[in-house]
Amino acid sequence: MTENTPLSPPPRRTLSARARWAVPAVVAVGVGVAFAAPPLLASADSSGLPPVTPEELVAAVASAEPQALSGTVVYTARLGLPSLPFGPETADPVNLLDGSSTLRVWTDGGERSRVALLGDMSEFSVVHDGPEAWTYASSGDEVVHYTVSDADRARYESMKDEATSGRAAGQVPGGADLPTPAEAASQVLDRAEQFSDVSLDAESTVAGRGAYQLVVTPKTPGTLVARVVVAIDAKTDTPLRVQVWSTKDAQTPALEVGFTDVTFATPSDSVLAFSAPAGASVTEKVVTLPTDEQIAADHAKAASGTGLPEGVTVSGTGWATVVQATGVDGPALVAGDPSALADAPSGRPTIGSESAQGLLDQFGPQDGGGPASKFQGIDPATLYDSLTTKVPQGHLISSALLSVLITDDGRVLAGAVPPETLQAMA
Amino acid sequence: MSHAEVMVQAPAQVRGAFGRLLRSELRLVLGRRRNLVLLSGLAAVPLLLGLVLFLTRDTDLDGQGPGFVGKVTENGIFLVVASIFVCLPFLLPLTIGIASGDAVAGEASAGTLRYLLVVPVARTRLLVVKALAALAFAGSAVLAIAVVGLVTGAAFFGLHDVVLLSGDTVPLGVGAVRIAGVVAYVALSMTGLVAVGLFYSTLTEVPVGAMAATVVTAIVSGVLDTLPALSAIHPGLLTHHWLDFAEFLRIEPDWRVVAGGLGVQAAWVAVFATLAWARFTTADVSS
Numbered sequence: 072m073t074e075n076t077p078l079s080p081p082p083r084r085t086l087s088a089r090a091r092w093a094v095p096a097v098v099a100v101g102v103g104v105a106f107a108a109p110p111l112l113a114s115a116d117s118s119g120l121p122p123v124t125p126e127e128l129v130a131a132v133a134s135a136e137p138q139a140l141s142g143t144v145v146y147t148a149r150l151g152l153p154s155l156p157f158g159p160e161t162a163d164p165v166n167l168l169d170g171s172s173t174l175r176v177w178t179d180g181g182e183r184s185r186v187a188l189l190g191d192m193s194e195f196s197v198v199h200d201g202p203e204a205w206t207y208a209s210s211g212d213e214v215v216h217y218t219v220s221d222a223d224r225a226r227y228e229s230m231k232d233e234a235t236s237g238r239a240a241g242q243v244p245g246g247a248d249l250p251t252p253a254e255a256a257s258q259v260l261d262r263a264e265q266f267s268d269v270s271l272d273a274e275s276t277v278a279g280r281g282a283y284q285l286v287v288t289p290k291t292p293g294t295l296v297a298r299v300v301v302a303i304d305a306k307t308d309t310p311l312r313v314q315v316w317s318t319k320d321a322q323t324p325a326l327e328v329g330f331t332d333v334t335f336a337t338p339s340d341s342v343l344a345f346s347a348p349a350g351a352s353v354t355e356k357v358v359t360l361p362t363d364e365q366i367a368a369d370h371a372k373a374a375s376g377t378g379l380p381e382g383v384t385v386s387g388t389g390w391a392t393v394v395q396a397t398g399v400d401g402p403a404l405v406a407g408d409p410s411a412l413a414d415a416p417s418g419r420p421t422i423g424s425e426s427a428q429g430l431l432d433q434f435g436p437q438d439g440g441g442p443a444s445k446f447q448g449i450d451p452a453t454l455y456d457s458l459t460t461k462v463p464q465g466h467l468i469s470s471a472l473l474s475v476l477i478t479d480d481g482r483v484l485a486g487a488v489p490p491e492t493l494q495a496m497a
Numbered sequence: 498m499s500h501a502e503v504m505v506q507a508p509a510q511v512r513g514a515f516g517r518l519l520r521s522e523l524r525l526v527l528g529r530r531r532n533l534v535l536l537s538g539l540a541a542v543p544l545l546l547g548l549v550l551f552l553t554r555d556t557d558l559d560g561q562g563p564g565f566v567g568k569v570t571e572n573g574i575f576l577v578v579a580s581i582f583v584c585l586p587f588l589l590p591l592t593i594g595i596a597s598g599d600a601v602a603g604e605a606s607a608g609t610l611r612y613l614l615v616v617p618v619a620r621t622r623l624l625v626v627k628a629l630a631a632l633a634f635a636g637s638a639v640l641a642i643a644v645v646g647l648v649t650g651a652a653f654f655g656l657h658d659v660v661l662l663s664g665d666t667v668p669l670g671v672g673a674v675r676i677a678g679v680v681a682y683v684a685l686s687m688t689g690l691v692a693v694g695l696f697y698s699t700l701t702e703v704p705v706g707a708m709a710a711t712v713v714t715a716i717v718s719g720v721l722d723t724l725p726a727l728s729a730i731h732p733g734l735l736t737h738h739w740l741d742f743a744e745f746l747r748i749e750p751d752w753r754v755v756a757g758g759l760g761v762q763a764a765w766v767a768v769f770a771t772l773a774w775a776r777f778t779t780a781d782v783s784s
Contacts, residue, residue, distance in 0.1 A: 101767075106733065106764065175747075185748075341665070
């Protein structure tokens, strides 16, 4: 094109114009391959694990020592909930209700751990160090420090000496149980056999590690949960990922929490320690440890099934359980008014996924602060109407895994069942 | 015919010619009045932000604001991060778009490009020099914000030990290194945009067109980044990883995140730099 102009490229360069334009094309293809190849290679390399039976796998998980590890956990909820009227910019536990969240997890396998929920420019941390625990929200520079009283502390120390397994240490107040897949999976497996079929799926790769996949399928058709898939690391028997599939969506799991990368090594001491930064607002909370008698009584209640608070009834079994409670003021509850729950049961509905439940318990609002305060300036009744669907029996919140029906006479029905079941019961 | 033969001879390889060309180009870009005004404009941001926060620090507004703005009154060093955060969505892309979009198109528009080429300078070498000068300008733009932010923050609020996002406190020296990491990451995050601007600049003789197209690219990328329906392409977007500079302020920076962000920039640089090269070395330069 420019061969005869004085300004053409010098002749010693032999590349034609076409060859020159081929260079960016080749580079573009190379870049595409470089970004697409690693995930493809990783998923291809997932064979050759020794065969196991589901029973062996569950036993191995149950007996596995808690591992010291650090890693990144991605939690994704596709519950089909109406979107909340505030953005996901800051690291706030309420964002775990929907969408994707990234957490960093460090634990020494015992009683020291740190979990950080990452936001773009913010972080919400939960640090658990023996009998103490802290939460820190970077957006408000707020620290909550949980401690136990001196007497309880002495008792805790003796308990710790007795129970070196780490299981008992997991009961430490402060609620700093790790929302790792490990905790979630062991609970799922405990209940699995009674109401579900347990089988093994094809081996998979999670966080670059070969993993077995345990599939728990509910026996009853009357639930929204299609199946729960737990991926278990072949080497350490640590659960690496939990997926909960809804009957409404066969393509993607409704809830997914799993490691995207994990390192099995004890984290550095500085990560597992915490002290409140200067200038932060610190709230001190003393937690009372339950006494041995209380624990025994709770176990007895749970065993006999009479442990429910007043006003709460449970119907159905297993996956199709429906919890019914009376005396709840719907709009006030949505507005984040804790008094709306004053006469409501303390028993929470099981939402089919213990992992999500654990996360909600972990990061749930304390004292109606946190998420609720974001609703300031929004009319609770309007918000209530926009979040719920009006049905003849009252108001319905329907999601991929959980249905909640709030009747006009103040009853709440909840369960991992189709909304029609609740409406029929109301 | 002798005329043409003289003209198509390879440029003579003179020692130090590249360095001289680069020096002259840097003098041109960094000394141009328009670019100095742009740099002063960027440098005014931390000054203004610091002044506003200083004047309102005893009111109810103290400690409020997005990103790191709320932390500035406690520790002046955060004015660096807060200013970068404020400039990142628009002011920095605008400044860099103007400089890189002007690189080749400006010469073409002024009619000086062909004189440069008959000096004679090989086109590839000229493009490299133009790219380096645009990169230097991008770097000085980020640096201007950082330096003025540091000085202003230190003067108004003092420098203290740095509280990380995780609530842990690190000594001022360690904190300063981390904030230097933020500045370096943001500066490197601009390289993709410089490459895009350089490519646009080789397409046209109208500098304003190339500048606008560069800024529009950054803005469109930012808009696409907010659409959940396009989440599949988000990780590859030019602007998606810009805010990952917060990684340097977490307790244990995850270097995979940092490397991922820089890798995406490298990919954009590779594609658009070669596009610019292919275009510039085959184009018919007539002005």
